[in-house]
Amino acid sequence: MNRKYLGSLITTALLVSVLVSSGVTAAQAADPPAGDVGTQSVCDARWRYKTTGRGSNTFRKVGGEKSAYNGTKSPALVTFTSSESASVGSVITTTLNVQLSVVLASANQAYDLGLHSTLSVQKGVDIEIKVPSKRTGVGQYGVHRAYIKGSEWYENRSCTTSKKHSTKVYAPYRDGWKTWID
Amino acid sequence: MATIGCAAALLALAGCTTASFEIPRPSVTASSGPPALPTEFLAYEPVEGERAVGTLATQTGINSLGPFTVASERVAVYVDCLGQGTVSVEISGVARFDNPCYPRVGPLGTRNELDMRYVDDYTVTVTATDEQLWALTITEPDS
Numbered sequence: 079m080n081r082k083y084l085g086s087l088i089t090t091a092l093l094v095s096v097l098v099s100s101g102v103t104a105a106q107a108a109d110p111p112a113g114d115v116g117t118q119s120v121c122d123a124r125w126r127y128k129t130t131g132r133g134s135n136t137f138r139k140v141g142g143e144k145s146a147y148n149g150t151k152s153p154a155l156v157t158f159t160s161s162e163s164a165s166v167g168s169v170i171t172t173t174l175n176v177q178l179s180v181v182l183a184s185a186n187q188a189y190d191l192g193l194h195s196t197l198s199v200q201k202g203v204d205i206e207i208k209v210p211s212k213r214t215g216v217g218q219y220g221v222h223r224a225y226i227k228g229s230e231w232y233e234n235r236s237c238t239t240s241k242k243h244s245t246k247v248y249a250p251y252r253d254g255w256k257t258w259i260d
Numbered sequence: 261m262a263t264i265g266c267a268a269a270l271l272a273l274a275g276c277t278t279a280s281f282e283i284p285r286p287s288v289t290a291s292s293g294p295p296a297l298p299t300e301f302l303a304y305e306p307v308e309g310e311r312a313v314g315t316l317a318t319q320t321g322i323n324s325l326g327p328f329t330v331a332s333e334r335v336a337v338y339v340d341c342l343g344q345g346t347v348s349v350e351i352s353g354v355a356r357f358d359n360p361c362y363p364r365v366g367p368l369g370t371r372n373e374l375d376m377r378y379v380d381d382y383t384v385t386v387t388a389t390d391e392q393l394w395a396l397t398i399t400e401p402d403s
Contacts, residue, residue: 134309258375
């Protein structure tokens, strides 16, 4: 098996643009709520984040579907090999004011997943399946993303906090095949 | 994005760094020999949308889970391995693959999902060396 992973760490300079249906951009959403002036500086005014849970993983296809028909009278072993390399990034489906790296660090601490913003996979990943007689074996290679549920809020200098809102981040963390018999 | 089904948003990693890093290799000195393996190596924990069938954590050498009577049309096999080379994973009567090992913990595991409709029962066997630390979880995903 010729495979190698590369991970890309998001830099602090990374610009994450999040488009939401309301038209609010990440930059707009990052403006601190009112009431953050004229108070004694006790806390660092900033957005805060906490991982609250995990949800169902999602699957990102890499390359096309493979298939092989077994026209013999006996079951046959078929090997599928991934034929494309890819870098699969994280997906954010809500407003997110903290950096993605903050979310991933929090999730890694909570669940020990070793998440990075991007996972790169290379072609040459094999799986061998048994295909019954007169049937077609099908396989799709890809990358699974972990669904990270979170909560985000703004804390101002007087240590009062804004209302929390939920965040959803999908971060790549495993590769593999989905196979089935048609 | 379509699989997420959320029309509300899209992540644009514009300007995302292309800097990447190689998986770090363990530092080994001639006098100390190979680095000691961790005493604990956790297996994947299923999340919503799948149910655990069996789990093996902190394994070396050869071991198996099963036999299991097929109770779901599909199963997912999660394998993590710490060390060098690959370990062999066989789902009896269904599939086989080589799973890579890496010198540090994830995100380096695999998830392979299989069609179980043509077997009545199955056993999952992992074949590794004593220098490879591995973990295995079998789940039944919701259809």
